[in-house]
Amino acid sequence: DAGVTQSPTHLIKTRGQQVTLRCSPKSGHDTVSWYQQALGQGPQFIFQYYEEEERQRGNFPDRFSGHQFPNYSSELNVNALLLGDSALYLCASSPGTAGGTDTQYFGPGTRLTVL
Amino acid sequence: EDQVTQSPEALRLQEGESSSLNCSYTVSGLRGLFWYRQDPGKGPEFLFTLYSAGEEKEKERLKATLTKKESFLHITAPKPEDSATYLCAVRSGGSYIPTFGRGTSLIVHP
Numbered sequence: 024d025a026g027v028t029q030s031p032t033h034l035i036k037t038r039g040q041q042v043t044l045r046c047s048p049k050s051g052h053d054t055v056s057w058y059q060q061a062l063g064q065g066p067q068f069i070f071q072y073y074e075e076e077e078r079q080r081g082n083f084p085d086r087f088s089g090h091q092f093p094n095y096s097s098e099l100n101v102n103a104l105l106l107g108d109s110a111l112y113l114c115a116s117s118p119g120t121a122g123g124t125d126t127q128y129f130g131p132g133t134r135l136t137v138l
Numbered sequence: 139e140d141q142v143t144q145s146p147e148a149l150r151l152q153e154g155e156s157s158s159l160n161c162s163y164t165v166s167g168l169r170g171l172f173w174y175r176q177d178p179g180k181g182p183e184f185l186f187t188l189y190s191a192g193e194e195k196e197k198e199r200l201k202a203t204l205t206k207k208e209s210f211l212h213i214t215a216p217k218p219e220d221s222a223t224y225l226c227a228v229r230s231g232g233s234y235i236p237t238f239g240r241g242t243s244l245i246v247h248p
Contacts, residue, residue: 065225113181129181
């Protein structure tokens with residue numbers, strides 16, 4: 024079992040650009056959540072996808088959007104990048120039948136740096 | 139609004155020196171309290187889920203306990219490889235959104 028995988032590992036962008044991050048969930052999991060983790064902080068919930076729809080969203084602006092594909096993989100898109108978007112972006116998967124977050128498995132993250 | 143406070147922010151121990159990490163929480167209807175371990179630059183690794191006061195779970199040198207207001211992560215005879223940031227998170231009824239604390243950074247010296 025490969026576990027949760029994310030790509031790319033690292034990414035450097037400039038202000039105003041757009042970025043797409045990718046996530047493949049753990050085998051057997053159909054729910055994907057995205058988090059932003061700033062240095063020295065706990066992860067902040069961005070949104071969760073289940074059955075290809077956004078099930079719940081955290082307190083993030085519309086510049087943050089996502090998508091889930093039929094194979095349960097997911098993308099996180101961020102438009103009009105700001106310096107404050109620099110962070111570790113984490114993807115977590117879980118079995119949807121458990122309510123979405125009872126047992127979450129995180130990927131290694133994508134380190135985004137905005138210059 | 140759910141709140142999670144972890145203490146201490148940082149903890150330095152000698153190998154073999156047992157201690158406890160604290161997670162205090164405020165939620166409206168606890169649906170689950172979660173402990174994770176996170177190594178630098180990596181994603182959190184799931185450790186435990188606790189659902190009700192009085193519940194305890196163990197894994198190797200770690201033991202998590204839960205009361206109505208806080209959870210403790212007890213580390214018995216820690217080793218240098220236990221060095222990591224330990225994160226606590228809670229989920230309240232009706233929400234899929236877990237609220238994380240800022241974590242406790244643990245360093246175990248040989």
